[in-house]
Amino acid sequence: MYLTQGLQRSLQQTPDKIVTIFGARRRTFREFGERVARLAGALRGLGMVPGDRVSMLALNSDRYLEYMQGTWWGGGVLNPVNIRWAVPEIVYSLDDCNTRFLLVDDYFLPMVEGIRAQSRNAPMFIYAGEKSAPQGMLDYETLLAKAEPIEDAGRGGEDIACIMYTGGTTGFPKGVIQTHLNLWSACIQRMAEIHQGAEQRDLHVMPLFHIAGLARVVSGFIAGGSHVIQPTFDAAAVLKAVTEEGVTDAILVPTMILGLLAHPEFDKYNLSSLQRLTYGASPTAGEMIEQVLAKLPHxxxxxxxxxxxxxxxxxxxxxxxxxxxxxxxxxxxxxxxxxxxxxxxxxxxxxxxxxxxxxxxxxxxxxxxxxxxxxxxxxxxxxxxxxxxxxxxxxxxxxxxxxxxxxxLKDMIVSGGENVYSAEVENIIARHPAVLMCAVIGVPHEQWGEAVHAVVVRKPGVEVAAEDLRSYCREYIAGYKCPKSVEFREALPLTGAGKILKRELREPFWAGKSKAVN
Structure with a gap:
């Protein structure tokens, strides 16, 4: 139960199969495995010892998958960096677990000097982009070219595989310690219920610093499948990738699915290869499912x-x-x-x-x-x-x-002594044909303690009034659960994983108060 075993198996059985597709760049298992072994050798040459933490601050790419497998191959521990964070949050996570190496792509180069300046023990910076390495950074491709490939360290079982920082929306982030056994078990458990095989082409558009994206990559390597990688979510690019690369499987959050369905040229793409779609991470509107199955009944x-x-x-x-x-x-x-x-x-x-x-x-x-x-x-x-x-x-x-x-549980609203669970209200509002997205929060109320407040994003070109939504809710849930107020916005604040940042929605209402509940 070690996380490089799937790559070892594919190198033995299907070395010439394409494993990564990133833009025009394609690599076989043989090529990928060689690069992974060289990356492990390069990190060892720079002083990495088993258990050292290695981070990456980057958009999704084929190099991100090399970073994952190469770190494990060399005996290291992943500490993927949340790409939505500001420099102080990044520095906290790096310092907290004493990260030795940080790989950075082109997109995040402007943050390097701030990280270097604020870090208690600055990591060794490795440039993993498409150009020449800036001064003061080692070059990823040069390191690989000069390094000798090494044998797999074979760490597994109870050895730490990953430290993933979470909970950064309130207070300091927490580093979740995951072992090889933890990640391997989670992937195998899911694969036993939802098919995943070597014939699949998995689309990776969920950010790979997030556990949903990372675990999907791990299960893909266990199964021996191929990986179609997108830097970030772009509806047109995703539709194009599914059509041209024959994507069979994907995991998306509802905000992404809604973005695809709303794309004006959705019907022009051939999405017949897509067989399985997993969704999660936020309350799901039944209407969204109806739309998906109406357009893609298979x-x-x-x-x-x-x-x-x-x-x-x-x-x-x-x-x-x-x-x-x-x-x-x-x-x-x-x-x-x-x-x-x-x-x-x-x-x-x-x-x-x-x-x-x-x-x-x-x-x-x-x-x-x-x-x-x-x-x-x-x-x-x-x-x-x-x-x-x-x-x-x-x-x-x-x-x-x-x-x-x-x-x-922390999102529960207490209004007039009654408990209101915001997800229940959101599920009702989301059914309304004019609603694209919504979030429900508790706001201060002099009489009731807290009042139910809805923040709504309307579908493009569709109008609906606040009273219409309140009347609609009253058809399905008790009056005390219905929004006392509704505001409309163009967009909702989201985390990198597509979850709605309710803290940001609450802050203006609770500013200046000693606590965030009444």
Missing amino acids: LQLSHSYGLTEACPIVSTNPPENHGPAARKSGLIRSVGRAGLGVNVKIVDEEGVEVPRGTVGEIIVRGPNIMVGYWNKPEETAKALRHGWLFTGDGAYMDEQGYLFIVDR
């Missing part, structure tokens, strides 16, 4: 729920639960059942399992669960208790074991 849709601490999969709602019956029964709103090898319970504040249908906190146990947070024993002790990961996500479980997420 597509197998699956919805995954997880978090970085679970590497990431906790549950999956498979393709068979996306048909008309599931959409009518409401099963489509579920995030599925616990994955193979994963135990899930819903518990109260005391950690006691609650009856089915009762809202509580999701806790998870399995070989995919992190070993803790780097240098944060107190945070680790809060999250990992009695062998279980306490997720902080509020949900209920039905009699068949299906999970229904109602919110992050």
Whole structure:
């Protein structure tokens, strides 16, 4: 159970198969494996020892996949950098786990001097772009050309594979420690439920610093498939890649899917090769699923729920639960059942399992669960208790074991003494034919303590009034859950993984107050 085993297997069995497609650049497993072994040799030559942390600050590319496999091949540990962060946040993550090397592409070169100046122990900078290396940085391609390929270090099992910083939207980020066993188990568990084989061509448009993108790459190498890599999400580029490269599989967040569906030339592209689409990371509108299946009826849709601490999969709602019956029964709103090898319970504040249908906190146990947070024993002790990961996500479980997420518990709104779970309100608003995206937050209210407030992005060229949306909600949910106020925006603030930054939406309403709830 080591994360270079899939590459070893493909080098043995299919060395001349194309493994990476990035723009016009294509590499076979033989070429890719040679570069990985040379990168490992170069890092070792620069002083890397087993367990050293190696970071990359870059958009998606074929070099990003080389960085992943090359670091593991040399015995190192990944610390991929969140590309949405400012310099101080990046420096915190690098210093926190004493990162030795930082690979940087062309896009992020302007941040190098700031990182160098602010770092407590500045890493060794390696330029991994398409031009010549700037002064003060080593050149990636030169290092590879001069290095001797080395044998795979063969680290695996309980050895640390990755430290992924998360939770940066509030306070300091936490470094999630993931072992080779954690990541390998998570990928195998999902592959046992949702097909992934050597014949597949996986589209990578999710940012690779994020666990969803990184884990998808890992499972692709385990299966021996090919990787079609896009630097970042661009609807036209994604449609073109699927058409021209024969992409068979993709993972996207709903904001990306909506962007594809809204593209004016969507119908001009041949997307028949696309067989499976996984979505997740934010509340999903039933209308979106209807649109996808109307345009691509052959597509197998699956919805995954997880978090970085679970590497990431906790549950999956498979393709068979996306048909008309599931959409009518409401099963489509579920995030599925616990994955193979994963135990899930819903518990109260005391950690006691609650009856089915009762809202509580999701806790998870399995070989995919992190070993803790780097240098944060107190945070680790809060999250990992009695062998279980306490997720902080509020949900209920039905009699068949299906999970229904109602919110992050911290996002719960208390209005007039009643609990309102924002995800429930968002799911209703998102059904309205004029709504493209929405977010629901709690804002201060003198009488009720907190009031439900909706922030809505309308579909292009479509008008809808605030009162229309409130009336629409009243058709489906109790009056106290309906938005007391609605504001319209052109866009919502998003993280690099496509999640809505509710903290940024809340801040103006709670500015100057000693706490963010009433």
